[in-house]
Amino acid sequence: MSDLAWPPLRDALAGEVPYGAPQLDVPVQLNVNENPYGPSQAAAADIAESVRAAALTLNRYPDRDFTELRGALAAYLNTDGGQGLVPENIWAANGSNEVMLQLLQAFGGPGRTAISFAPTYSMYPEYARDSLTDWVVGRRESDFSLDLEVARAKILAERPSVVLLPSPNNPTGTALPLEAVSMLCEAAGNGVVVIDEAYGEFRRAGTPSALELLPQHRNLVVSRTMSKAFALAGARLGYLAAAPEICDAIRVVRLPYHLSAVTQATALAALRHAPELLGKVDELRVERDACVAWLREQGLTVADSDANFALFGTFEDRSAVWQGLLDRGVLIRETGPPGWLRVSIGTPDEMKAFKQALVAVMEETR
Numbered sequence: 001m002s003d004l005a006w007p008p009l010r011d012a013l014a015g016e017v018p019y020g021a022p023q024l025d026v027p028v029q030l031n032v033n034e035n036p037y038g039p040s041q042a043a044a045a046d047i048a049e050s051v052r053a054a055a056l057t058l059n060r061y062p063d064r065d066f067t068e069l070r071g072a073l074a075a076y077l078n079t080d081g082g083q084g085l086v087p088e089n090i091w092a093a094n095g096s097n098e099v100m101l102q103l104l105q106a107f108g109g110p111g112r113t114a115i116s117f118a119p120t121y122s123m124y125p126e127y128a129r130d131s132l133t134d135w136v137v138g139r140r141e142s143d144f145s146l147d148l149e150v151a152r153a154k155i156l157a158e159r160p161s162v163v164l165l166p167s168p169n170n171p172t173g174t175a176l177p178l179e180a181v182s183m184l185c186e187a188a189g190n191g192v193v194v195i196d197e198a199y200g201e202f203r204r205a206g207t208p209s210a211l212e213l214l215p216q217h218r219n220l221v222v223s224r225t226m227s228k229a230f231a232l233a234g235a236r237l238g239y240l241a242a243a244p245e246i247c248d249a250i251r252v253v254r255l256p257y258h259l260s261a262v263t264q265a266t267a268l269a270a271l272r273h274a275p276e277l278l279g280k281v282d283e284l285r286v287e288r289d290a291c292v293a294w295l296r297e298q299g300l301t302v303a304d305s306d307a308n309f310a311l312f313g314t315f316e317d318r319s320a321v322w323q324g325l326l327d328r329g330v331l332i333r334e335t336g337p338p339g340w341l342r343v344s345i346g347t348p349d350e351m352k353a354f355k356q357a358l359v360a361v362m363e364e365t366r
């Protein structure tokens with residue numbers, strides 16, 4: 001008989017709760033940074049036809065190395081900051097969360113350290129925990145930027161095998177300048193530096209992508225997803241661009257045939273419609289800038305955003321503001337440092353509903 005608790009969870013998981021942004025059925029959902037515009041009729045029809053064709057082959061395992069999809073992703077990235085990327089530079093999985101977990105499984109592990117700089121994405125410590133990697137977190141400045149000297153010193157002191165940094169950052173929207181990415185890559189030595197560009201397509205004009213630096217740094221990994229700008233969160237497709245040795249190494253830890261034939265067919269069809277699916281990105285960026293300006297007009301503090309959301313505050317009782325908005329049918333996210341709230345950018349109608357609700361809530365809680 002064992003004296004283990006029931007169920008016999010690892011000690012490190014005792015009392016842990018699963019990731020869970022509330023999924024509530026309310027009219028205005030501005031809480032998980034989805035694209036509010038669904039795929040077009042033409043894209044949906046092509047996806048459906050591609051999945052129908054794939055269905056006739058579902059007795060067979062899918063292409064383990066999803067070579068055609070890697071080629072299509074490389075071609076897409078070469079239109080958005082990438083230079084000469086080929087299938088061997090690309091890896092993909094069921095969402096970029098899975099891509100990053102695989103990176104930690106391959107390059108983290110017991111006796112190794114992963115690092116990020118907070119406030120940042122809440123999933124990073126979970127990848128570390130689940131891959132038995134030590135987790136270290138540095139701080140961002142009060143404007144959520146990274147002090148390069150502080151960050152460099154932290155990396156030199158901790159010698160992480162993985163550095164995880166979103167650009168634009170979630171939940172603050174802050175993009176990293178290329179000098180910062182280069183500095184991190186140099187400081188990390190043989191550690192890998194993962195720049196998580198989940199929101200890369202929303203960056204403001206003049207903000208570069210870390211993809212531009214891939215030729216200079218063999219330890220740089222740039223992660224992207226089809227969940228945000230591509231309006232395909234439901235399909236679960238995330239990917240990265242990096243040196244071929246990095247992609248090869250991940251193959252050791254991926255599960256057999258992890259990317260289903262249905263997922264591959266869906267992503268390939270979506271990529272054929274990339275200009276259409278990304279067609280609303282410009283509108284969302286305009287709406288984002290208008291939202292940031294409007295929040296500032298209300299006397300609130302708002303972080304500059306290169307993403308499709310805005311972090312604003314500060315509120316003495318942010319839970320009350322969040323609840324007041326929800327009572328009016330508007331779901332946003334209670335995340336970030338104490339006192340701050342995050343709103344995803346929706347359609348003009350959704351933003352109007354958000355603004356009206358926020359004005360009412362601020363009057364009520366004043």
Ligand SMILES: *Cc1c(COP(=O)(O)O)cnc(C)c1O
Nearest residue numbers: 095096097121170198225227238
């Ligand atoms: C939304 C998000 C992702 C994307 O997750 P998927 O698993 O690709 O849906 C990755 N990183 C950050 C920081 C995000 O906010």
